[in-house]
Amino acid sequence: MPSTPLPCCAGAASTHVQELPHVHQFDFDLCQCTRCARYWVFAWREEQGGWEPVTLEDAARMQSLNGAELTAFVKSWATSFS
Numbered sequence: 001m002p003s004t005p006l007p008c009c010a011g012a013a014s015t016h017v018q019e020l021p022h023v024h025q026f027d028f029d030l031c032q033c034t035r036c037a038r039y040w041v042f043a044w045r046e047e048q049g050g051w052e053p054v055t056l057e058d059a060a061r062m063q064s065l066n067g068a069e070l071t072a073f074v075k076s077w078a079t080s081f082s
């Protein structure tokens, strides 16, 4: 699990919410801050990882989708920073 501190609350733990599909060579995990409940996506690529902000709306969308629909959604979401 990510050991990088959350950008929102230093020192707060994160809860792993959902495993997301691999897209653009990234491995994504949807997480939530245990202190302020904000959602973050941890993006891994080649042993390096970082937190990416995700809106409440997008986090809810990710949790409602699965399979090919989830992959398509994450792919389009990830183009905003990859």
Ligand SMILES: [Zn+2]
Binding pocket: 006, 008, 009, 012, 033, 034, 035, 036, 037, 038
């Ligand atoms: Zn927080």
